[in-house]
Amino acid sequence: LAKTTQPISMDSYEGQEVNITCSHNNIATNDYITWYQQFPSQGPRFIIQGYKTKVTNEVASLFIPADRKSSTLSLPRVSLSDTAVYYCLVGDTFVGSSNTGKLIFGQGTTLQVKP
């Protein structure tokens, strides 16, 4: 089962680019990499998902190297409103060939953006 490791916390300043790296050494061939964002007092929300190389949307970019053992979430020019917890999810739902559907989020990375 794939497990993820990401920093517990990060600080940044407004206008800077923030990169949060997630390690997933045991990622399986069929696994996608998914990132969620959680603002205070709200449930997490999906922000981006990828399988390989680079994915970009209006919120973030996701960089995945060829070996897929890590991924980097990139937030361009952060603002105070990007202060949130960011979770990286990889696989972890399959037992053998059966999808249990068990979603484990872990602690995530708390990003604090300062003025």
Place this chain on the structure above:
Amino acid sequence: DAGITQSPRHKVTETGTPVTLRCHQTENHRYMYWYRQDPGHGLRLIHYSYGVKDTDKGEVSDGYSVSRSKTEDFLLTLESATSSQTSVYFCAISDIPPNTEAFFGQGTRLTVV
């Protein structure tokens, strides 16, 4: 926004009393989840369901039970609430986890006094 509703949104209860939280979805998603969130612990999975009457334990299931008698409703019950169960509880739904998006409810803040 995905059709997922938690009730109640806030509850204060006394130690030893039973409490039931409800999650209702209108998306017809197969999988439903209950998480708790406490400072310093991130989101921890309590129980989840992979279909009607099909449930399984998560990371922190002791003291909690669940039921899913129909696709749209997933109930979380604290049989005898304790102060350690004071937390924010989130329900989530997903169609084909983990490769499809999971949608979360607004959360229920439960205080056990």
